[in-house]
Structure formats: C-alpha cells, structure tokens
Amino acid sequence: MQELGADVLASQRFQDAWKIPHHGNVSVAIHSLHVAKESLRLARWLNRHGGHVNEKDAVCSSLLHDIGMTERVIHKSKPWVKAYTHPTRGSTLAEEEYHVNAVQADAIKRHMWPICVIPPRHLTGWIVTAADKISSMKEVLGNQKTTPVLQEKDGVGKHDGIL
Ligand SMILES: [Fe+2]
Ligand SMILES: [Fe+2]
Known part of the structure; x- marks a missing residue:
C-alpha cells in the first residue's frame, strides 16, 4: 500500500497532518492511514468478488479524504x-496540489455523506465513506490496534505499522 500512496505520504501537507489532532489522540495522518488500510481491504474484497475497484484511487483518496483539515481556518473552526x-x-x-x-x-x-447530503458518485467514494466511519468508530472506541505504536513521534516511516 505504501507504493500506491507514496506521493501523498511524502508530501509536505501530509507531513503537516501528523501534527493535527483528529479523534482523541489520533492525528489526521494516522486516521487517514487507518482509512486507507480499511479502504484497500474493502476494495480487494470487492475485486475478489467481481468488482473493478482501482486500488490506487481507493488508497490515495483515503489518504487525502481529510486533507482539508490541514487548513488552519478549517481545523480551528467549530465542529459542525x-x-x-x-x-x-x-x-x-x-x-490543485496532488492532481487527483x-x-x-x-x-x-x-x-x-450522509451528514453532507450529496452521496458519492462512484464505488470508490462509497468505499472511502464506509472505511472512514469504520476507522473513526475504532479510533473513538480505542479499538485500533496499530494506533499506540504510531503515536510515538512524527514523520515518514510512522506508517510502517499500519501499511
Ligand atoms: Fe472527514
Ligand atoms: Fe475521516
């Protein structure tokens, strides 16, 4: 999976995401890695059952799904x-920055979705939407086994335990 998202993982903006808290002690970067792992799992399951999900699309959009949080004005705003x-x-x-x-x-x-009422148009979007909710729930419940290892310090390489 690291190969599929290498450009994103190495980018400065994703590096910034290691320092932005998201769910409890989980940073935006760690959460995004959890979502990418879950999305890849779902995509591969679907592909084994006749699906045609592009794994790179699933991983990259998962890694970037909360990249908007790296904007200070958004990160500091009220939850809603x-x-x-x-x-x-x-x-x-x-x-603009990753040319997705x-x-x-x-x-x-x-x-x-469904908080924002317009649903995804493609299967990849449904996968990311589901993976985000599954990962968020695990993080909030403290049920994400890889998280403690990944909270030790910032930087590239921290994702080794997830990917
Ligand atoms: Fe989000
Ligand atoms: Fe998310």
Whole structure:
C-alpha cells in the first residue's frame, strides 16, 4: 500500500497532518492511514468478488479524504462548520496540489455523506465513506490496534505499522 500512496505520504501537507489532532489522540495522518488500510481491504474484497475497484484511487483518496483539515481556518473552526467545509476544501486541495482524478476528487468531496447530503458518485467514494466511519468508530472506541505504536513521534516511516 505504501507504493500506491507514496506521493501523498511524502508530501509536505501530509507531513503537516501528523501534527493535527483528529479523534482523541489520533492525528489526521494516522486516521487517514487507518482509512486507507480499511479502504484497500474493502476494495480487494470487492475485486475478489467481481468488482473493478482501482486500488490506487481507493488508497490515495483515503489518504487525502481529510486533507482539508490541514487548513488552519478549517481545523480551528467549530465542529459542525468543520464537518461541512473540510470535504469541499480537501477536494479542491487534492486537485490543485496532488492532481487527483475525478473519481478521487469525488470520493474526498462526498466522504461525509450522509451528514453532507450529496452521496458519492462512484464505488470508490462509497468505499472511502464506509472505511472512514469504520476507522473513526475504532479510533473513538480505542479499538485500533496499530494506533499506540504510531503515536510515538512524527514523520515518514510512522506508517510502517499500519501499511
Ligand atoms: Fe472527514
Ligand atoms: Fe475521516
């Protein structure tokens, strides 16, 4: 999976995400890695059962789905404002800085469904939406086995325990 998301993982903005808290002690970067792992698991399961999910789309859009949180104005805003603004801003950032394709941009923009009422247009978006909710629940419940290892320090290489 590291190969599929190498460009994102090495980017400065993703590096910044290691320092931004998200769910409790889990940073935006760790959460995004959890989502990427879950999305890849779902994509591979679907592909084994006749699906045609592009694994790179699933991993990259998962790694970038909360990248809007790296914008200070969004990160510092009230929770309900953040919930509605980070997907749209994240999708724009992903297109401008990571040149994501339309499938990935849509997955990022729509991952907060049903809070944001417009659903994803592609299967990849549904995978990221589901993986985000599964991962968030595990993080909130402290049920994500890899998390403690990954909280020790910042930087590239911390994702070794997840990917
Ligand atoms: Fe999100
Ligand atoms: Fe998320």
